[in-house]
Amino acid sequence: MHSKLPAIRAFVLAAWHVLAVLGVILYPPSWGLALLTFAVYVIGMFGITAGYHRYFSHRSFRTSRAGQLVLAVLAQSTLQKGVLWWAANHRHHHVFSDHKEDIHSPKHHGLLHAHMGWVVSNEGQTHDARRIRDLVRIPELRWLERYHTVPPIALAVGMTMVGGMNGLVWGFTLPLLLLQHATFSVNSVAHVWGRRPYATEDTSRNNFLLAILTLGEGWHNNHHFYQVSARQGFLWWQIDPTFQVLRVLSWVGLVWDLKTPPARVLAARNAAPVSP
Ligand SMILES: [Zn+2]
Ligand SMILES: [Zn+2]
Numbered sequence: 268m269h270s271k272l273p274a275i276r277a278f279v280l281a282a283w284h285v286l287a288v289l290g291v292i293l294y295p296p297s298w299g300l301a302l303l304t305f306a307v308y309v310i311g312m313f314g315i316t317a318g319y320h321r322y323f324s325h326r327s328f329r330t331s332r333a334g335q336l337v338l339a340v341l342a343q344s345t346l347q348k349g350v351l352w353w354a355a356n357h358r359h360h361h362v363f364s365d366h367k368e369d370i371h372s373p374k375h376h377g378l379l380h381a382h383m384g385w386v387v388s389n390e391g392q393t394h395d396a397r398r399i400r401d402l403v404r405i406p407e408l409r410w411l412e413r414y415h416t417v418p419p420i421a422l423a424v425g426m427t428m429v430g431g432m433n434g435l436v437w438g439f440t441l442p443l444l445l446l447q448h449a450t451f452s453v454n455s456v457a458h459v460w461g462r463r464p465y466a467t468e469d470t471s472r473n474n475f476l477l478a479i480l481t482l483g484e485g486w487h488n489n490h491h492f493y494q495v496s497a498r499q500g501f502l503w504w505q506i507d508p509t510f511q512v513l514r515v516l517s518w519v520g521l522v523w524d525l526k527t528p529p530a531r532v533l534a535a536r537n538a539a540p541v542s543p
């Protein structure tokens with residue numbers, strides 16, 4: 268029975284795609300609905316990039332306990348499991364980047380598995396709590412992890428109450444599906460296509476298109492080279508909206524201690540071989 272579970276999860280994932288397409292056909296778009304999808308996508312992506320990735324996984328800036336909770340709830344609304352699961356698996360990725368133990372390495376497990384296959388696999392359901400000792404100490408994060416479906420269910424119910432089926436399709440089903448593909452493309456696409464100005468020991472790449480779709484996460488080679496930075500677009504033209512929003516939030520005191528790449532990191536570009 269246990270071995271059938273990945274197939275069942277894959278079926279649910281495929282059904283999610285079918286529902287999104289059917290929803291869009293049955294409930295045609297308007298400018299307002301397209302704007303709703305865009306807003307949910309951008310806010311959810313900020314939760315993932317600023318929250319799950321740059322704050323919880325890498326501690327690249329600081330915020331208050333309330334700010335931390337807001338980031339966790341925002342990120343969890345996107346149906347990418349809980350904050351502890353996300354951060355633990357992501358830290359695991361950085362420890363074993365493109366080694367066999369890396370659960371979503373396209374080099375070892377293939378592009379499809381690196382993209383979404385690992386999410387439905389049995390290994391993808393667990394996380395190593397030893398990687399997140401700093402986070403498991405916080406009771407509200409443990410609660411959110413345990414009830415990780417509460418924020419997305421609340422979003423789905425809220426959207427349906429406000430907008431009926433239009434709200435459910437354009438404010439939940441579609442933007443969350445797009446969010447998942449964009450987020451997981453950092454694990455798959457950004458380890459296959461793009462430039463490598465830093466000769467890291469993994470296959471990470473900088474991908475401009477992905478940087479736009481993920482609010483700055485496409486500068487994945489930069490990130491693998493200097494992981495602790497809240498800024499992933501190191502150069503002026505490397506678009507990084509997440510960092511720009513964090514900068515604005517720091518001006519009003521909602522976040523602080525934003526870590527940025529020092530001069531030695533910027534100077535190490537295109538200077539292969541380099542060591543992190
Ligand atoms: Zn990372
Ligand atoms: Zn990576």
